Amino acid sequence: MSPPMNFDLLNIRFPKTLDEAVAFQADERTRGRLLAGGTDLMVQWAAGAPPPQRLISIWGLPELSAIRVSKEMVEIGAGVTHAFLRDCTDIRAHVPALVAAAASVGATQIQARGTLGGNAANASPAGDTAPALLVTDGMVMLASAQRFRTVPLTAFWTGYRQTAAQPDEIIAAFLLPKKGRSVERFRKIGTRKAQAISKIMAASRIRLHGGTIESAAIALGSVAATPIRLGKVEAFLAGKKLSRRLVEEAEALAQASVAPIADIRSSAEYRRWTAGRLVRDALENLQ
Amino acid sequence: MKSIERTWKLNGTATTLRFPAGRRLLDLLREDLALTGAKEGCGEGECGACTVLIDNDPAVSCLIPAGQLPDGTTLLTIEGVEKKRAGRVLQKAFMETGAVQCGFCIPGMVLAAYALLQRNPKPSTAAIRTALAGNLCRCTGYVKIIAAVKLAAARLRKTSSTPG
Ligand SMILES: Cc1cc2nc3c(=O)[nH]c(=O)nc-3n(C[C@H](O)[C@H](O)[C@H](O)COP(=O)(O)OP(=O)(O)OC[C@H]3O[C@@H](n4cnc5c(N)ncnc54)[C@H](O)[C@@H]3O)c2cc1C
Ligand code: FES
Ligand code: FES
Numbered sequence: 001m002s003p004p005m006n007f008d009l010l011n012i013r014f015p016k017t018l019d020e021a022v023a024f025q026a027d028e029r030t031r032g033r034l035l036a037g038g039t040d041l042m043v044q045w046a047a048g049a050p051p052p053q054r055l056i057s058i059w060g061l062p063e064l065s066a067i068r069v070s071k072e073m074v075e076i077g078a079g080v081t082h083a084f085l086r087d088c089t090d091i092r093a094h095v096p097a098l099v100a101a102a103a104s105v106g107a108t109q110i111q112a113r114g115t116l117g118g119n120a121a122n123a124s125p126a127g128d129t130a131p132a133l134l135v136t137d138g139m140v141m142l143a144s145a146q147r148f149r150t151v152p153l154t155a156f157w158t159g160y161r162q163t164a165a166q167p168d169e170i171i172a173a174f175l176l177p178k179k180g181r182s183v184e185r186f187r188k189i190g191t192r193k194a195q196a197i198s199k200i201m202a203a204s205r206i207r208l209h210g211g212t213i214e215s216a217a218i219a220l221g222s223v224a225a226t227p228i229r230l231g232k233v234e235a236f237l238a239g240k241k242l243s244r245r246l247v248e249e250a251e252a253l254a255q256a257s258v259a260p261i262a263d264i265r266s267s268a269e270y271r272r273w274t275a276g277r278l279v280r281d282a283l284e285n286l287q
Numbered sequence: 288m289k290s291i292e293r294t295w296k297l298n299g300t301a302t303t304l305r306f307p308a309g310r311r312l313l314d315l316l317r318e319d320l321a322l323t324g325a326k327e328g329c330g331e332g333e334c335g336a337c338t339v340l341i342d343n344d345p346a347v348s349c350l351i352p353a354g355q356l357p358d359g360t361t362l363l364t365i366e367g368v369e370k371k372r373a374g375r376v377l378q379k380a381f382m383e384t385g386a387v388q389c390g391f392c393i394p395g396m397v398l399a400a401y402a403l404l405q406r407n408p409k410p411s412t413a414a415i416r417t418a419l420a421g422n423l424c425r426c427t428g429y430v431k432i433i434a435a436v437k438l439a440a441a442r443l444r445k446t447s448s449t450p451g
Contacts, residue, residue: 007309007310007311007314007352008307008309008310008314009307009309010307010308010309010352011289011309012308012309012352012354012355014291014308014354035352035355038350038351038352038355039332039350042311042332042349042350042351042352043331043332043350046330046331046349047331055309057352057354057355059355060355060357083344106332106421107335107420107421107422108344108345108399108402108417108418108420108421109332109335109338109345109346109347109399109421110332110347110421112341112344112345112346113346113347113350113351193420194417194420194421195333195420195421
């Protein structure tokens with residue numbers, strides 16, 4: 001047993017603006033680990049992981065807390081909490097899968113502090129909001145002292161707990177196209193509804209017109225090192241008439257196109273089978 | 288360790304404190320302020336025994352470096368809820384329904400229930416379950432806890448339109 005963590009020793013800076021925060025991150029001598037709601041980081045340190053030398057608290061930065069709804073897009077600041085997303089009716093109409101995912105994170109206490117940016121940056125394959133972000137075909141906006149740049153969400157998660165963000169970059173916001181006429185769905189399978197890390201979860205954004213699937217975006221979490229889009233299944237569905245047969249074929253294709261691992265939460269077989277069932281569930285709930 | 292100063296509205300009273308920025312809110316409450324109603328069950332955000340209300344929202348004080356709470360934050364602990372009418376009504380309902388056994392989880396349960404009733408005076412059973420899903424109880428089996436919240440909600444609706 002290692003001695004219990006002494007949180008009093010944490011070295012935390014409190015920039016007041018995003019400009020101050022990116023200035024800290026620009027220089028290796030002042031750069032620190034970003035601390036948002038702390039619901040991932042504090043747990044890691046409590047469990048014995050050594051904390052970093054410097055922390056930069058970005059909790060509450062006004063530039064990261066904004067939500068903007070424009071004609072075609074929803075822009076959500078990285079510091080927006082799951083609780084805010086859960087309760088925000090403006091956003092629910094346009095990205096309902098994301099709102100459902102946020103409402104499924106932990107329980108109310110975790111939702112009050114955990115942020116969307118923290119969930120994305122943590123880059124766990126079990127991060128619940130990632131599949132819902134992926135199906136929007138949106139962008140993530142990254143801020144550094146030099147510039148803002150955007151990266152497509154489909155290129156953001158690059159490996160197990162790795163992202164396309166550079167060490168000096170802070171996630172500023174998510175730019176998400178509204179769903180329009182599409183139907184979105186989010187399903188999470190865990191040991192219990194609350195406080196359970198997902199065994200597997202799915203998000204989908206599917207557009208149906210006169211019985212034909214015009215476009216389908218389907219994403220899964222916890223079946224690979226990163227959250228993934230089911231490109232093969234999406235391509236197979238596009239342009240086809242929705243039928244019982246089609247649903248069965250899509251289910252089988254989904255099962256064949258994932259290669260999940262077994263871990264403490266679930267077996268590979270369960271995840272593969274359930275991947276197919278979740279695709280079926282998305283297709284059977286398009287009305 | 289650098290100390291910082293913060294002024295919060297703690298249980299209704301403006302309170303200025305100096306502490307190391309990383310000090311867990313839970314330790315600050317229990318060790319420095321002797322507000323021992325918040326309990327440490329897991330230290331990892333799972334059990335809800337350390338729940339407090341930050342600007343009216345339940346949060347787990349074991350995961351919060353206290354320096355992250357800015358000046359002006361409103362903090363309510365079980366010691367403060369006791370002084371509110373809705374808090375006393377909840378307390379009485381928990382006792383009458385037999386919702387308390389060892390009591391370890393109860394401060395967190397009451398705070399989560401209090402926050403719920405502020406927002407939703409007539410919660411469904413499902414809404415109560417969701418609101419209390421982050422609070423674990425190893426003794427009661429939850430049935431009586433949910434009954435207690437329902438009873439308190441009914442009494443508060445009868446006696447006034449604004450619980451407080
Ligand atoms: C009891 C419990 C239950 C949980 N249940 C779930 C669950 O059901 N589903 C789920 O997905 N997660 C769950 N989590 C994990 C966690 O709550 C979420 O991942 C949360 O969204 C993390 O956000 P945060 O702001 O607290 O992150 P922090 O802990 O502050 O940071 C997490 C990581 O992100 C980095 N980071 C934070 N913000 C930024 C930014 N703007 N730019 C760049 N990097 C940044 C940090 O440096 C760190 O590496 C749970 C945690 C607990 C304690
Ligand atoms: S002690 Fe904080 S949640 Fe268990
Ligand atoms: S009464 Fe003992 S843990 Fe709830």
